Amino acid sequence: MRIGVLAVQGAVREHILSLTRLGAEAVPVRNPEDLRGLAGLVLPGGESTAQWRLLSRSGLVEPLRKALVEGLPTLGTCAGLVLLAKEITNWPERYFGVLDVAVERNATGRQVDSFEATVSVDGLGEVPAVFIRAPAIRRVGPGVKVLGEYENVPVLVQQGTLLGATFHPELTEDLRLHEFFLSLCGKE
Amino acid sequence: MQKGTYRVKTGFAEMFKGGVIMDVTTPEQAQIAEEAGAVAVMALERVPADIRAQGGVARMADPKRIKEIMRAVSIPVMAKCRIGHIAEARILEALGVDFVDESEVLTPADPFHHIDKWQFKVPFVCGCRDLGEACRRLAEGAAMLRTKGEAGTGNVVEAVRHMRILNDQIRRLKEMSRAELVTYAKELGAPVEILEMIQELGRLPVVNFAAGGVATPADAALMRMLGADGVFVGSGIFKSENPEKRARAIVLACTYYDDPELLAKVSEDLGEAMPGLEIEKIPEQALMQYR
Numbered sequence: 001m002r003i004g005v006l007a008v009q010g011a012v013r014e015h016i017l018s019l020t021r022l023g024a025e026a027v028p029v030r031n032p033e034d035l036r037g038l039a040g041l042v043l044p045g046g047e048s049t050a051q052w053r054l055l056s057r058s059g060l061v062e063p064l065r066k067a068l069v070e071g072l073p074t075l076g077t078c079a080g081l082v083l084l085a086k087e088i089t090n091w092p093e094r095y096f097g098v099l100d101v102a103v104e105r106n107a108t109g110r111q112v113d114s115f116e117a118t119v120s121v122d123g124l125g126e127v128p129a130v131f132i133r134a135p136a137i138r139r140v141g142p143g144v145k146v147l148g149e150y151e152n153v154p155v156l157v158q159q160g161t162l163l164g165a166t167f168h169p170e171l172t173e174d175l176r177l178h179e180f181f182l183s184l185c186g187k188e
Numbered sequence: 189m190q191k192g193t194y195r196v197k198t199g200f201a202e203m204f205k206g207g208v209i210m211d212v213t214t215p216e217q218a219q220i221a222e223e224a225g226a227v228a229v230m231a232l233e234r235v236p237a238d239i240r241a242q243g244g245v246a247r248m249a250d251p252k253r254i255k256e257i258m259r260a261v262s263i264p265v266m267a268k269c270r271i272g273h274i275a276e277a278r279i280l281e282a283l284g285v286d287f288v289d290e291s292e293v294l295t296p297a298d299p300f301h302h303i304d305k306w307q308f309k310v311p312f313v314c315g316c317r318d319l320g321e322a323c324r325r326l327a328e329g330a331a332m333l334r335t336k337g338e339a340g341t342g343n344v345v346e347a348v349r350h351m352r353i354l355n356d357q358i359r360r361l362k363e364m365s366r367a368e369l370v371t372y373a374k375e376l377g378a379p380v381e382i383l384e385m386i387q388e389l390g391r392l393p394v395v396n397f398a399a400g401g402v403a404t405p406a407d408a409a410l411m412r413m414l415g416a417d418g419v420f421v422g423s424g425i426f427k428s429e430n431p432e433k434r435a436r437a438i439v440l441a442c443t444y445y446d447d448p449e450l451l452a453k454v455s456e457d458l459g460e461a462m463p464g465l466e467i468e469k470i471p472e473q474a475l476m477q478y479r
Contacts, residue, residue: 007206008206008443009205009206009207009227009443010202010203010205010206010207011199011202011203011205012205012206013202013205014202030443030444045202045203046203046204046205046206046207046227047203047204047207047227047228047263047264049222049225049262049263050207050225050226050227050263050439053223053224053225053436053439054225054439054440054443057225057436057440058440058443058444058450078203079203091262105262106262109284110284110285110286111200111264111286111287111310111311112191112192112281112284112286112309112310113191114191114192114196114200115189115190115191115193115196116189116190116193116195116196117189117190130195130196130199132196132199132200132203133200133264133286168199171195171199171202172195
């Protein structure tokens with residue numbers, strides 16, 4: 001099973017490692033033709049503003065939007081979630097806008113307030129989670145399921161085969177979230 | 189909930205990979221950097237080229253300047269403290285700066301020690317010229333490394349030298365037996381445990397950027413080809429003729445470093461680069477990398 005990891009900027013290697021450990025063929029996506037034959041896509045953490053500018057200037061926005069609209073299963077972590085969100089409450093831009101949530105960028109504050117914690121996820125149990133200048137999910141649309149919360153704020157959401165996390169599963173050894181994502185991509 | 193753990197610090201640095209971190213001295217420059225696609229900005233009073241030209245003691249920037257820059261952008265803001273200056277580092281941490289660069293570009297404050305960075309919640313990046321220096325900074329708790337290069341020169345040769353030396357030393361380390369590694373640790377002035385970790389990983393355990401002399405998109409691409417995870421651009425952007433265009437071009441070059449056609453396209457018509465300096469013409473006591 002071939003899974004693309006958007007590789008313009010950010011924690012690309014970590015996602016590729018996690019997916020590879022689970023037996024998937026993980027490939028970096030930096031050009032439109034890299035999207036061919038993918039069973040799923042990961043939008044990694046990084047800086048959402050930098051990622052978007054790179055996507056815009058390299059002709060990747062429309063091919064990616066098309067893939068997302070056509071239902072390519074996608075996991076967005078942190079900045080990746082910001083790119084997927086329908087609304088950003090504290091920023092004038094909106095990116096792909098396919099996941100019906102409103103997010104607040106850098107909601108946990110500056111880096112000194114970044115933290116790790118354990119999050120309870122439906123169907124997976126306790127999952128270690130690293131939050132880095134993390135966004136917060138402030139509103140969830142009717143078609144969106146909240147799979148995990150931390151201090152009463154959603155941190156993991158699902159809309160069909162779209163998954164969005166405000167934390168970084170790729171920074172831990174725990175592979176269960178990636179495994180769950182691969183099951184959405186059709187892995188037995 | 190645990191804040192300021194090593195994983196939170198090094199994980200943050202992982203988010204910068206493939207990106208460009210730009211020196212800025214005003215909120216307006218910070219906004220230009222953000223719009224160009226910088227992954228972070230370094231808030232300064234003077235860029236390295238001016239520090240070099242003006243001489244005197246170079247210190248941490250005025251907190252007012254740093255706060256103005258923090259308010260102006262949504263991307264992370266870094267700031268520099270002098271080597272060993274624990275108090276400047278504490279001030280930067282209290283300001284909420286996202287990363288502290290314990291930097292040789294400023295005048296060193298402690299002739300004996302670097303900062304014990306484990307004592308801080310804020311992560312640190314430090315410069316290194318070789319594997320020994322990299323290991324010592326890691327032992328002190330650095331969460332990110334960068335080459336020292338020779339800041340403010342617009343000349344990439346020293347950054348290339350430092351990256352080449354590091355690559356060569358890691359390659360040799362990978363082949364070594366335990367006995368050889370212990371002797372090598374003594375030669376490098378590096379803790380054995382950290383060398384063992386690097387040997388096992390086959391690479392540095394933290395993100396390593398290139399810095400010191402990067403002035404063009406091609407320079408950024410070169411450093412990425414040599415294995416840098418990303419680049420710092422100091423004087424190279426705002427000391428050039430067309431900072432906006434050059435900043436955008438360097439951002440694209442950093443991601444698409446292995447696409448020569450794209451590099452050719454973005455390198456076109458950028459106006460004058462910053463004036464450059466030949467390293468041999470700089471008196472040895474004026475070189476920042478030996479600090």
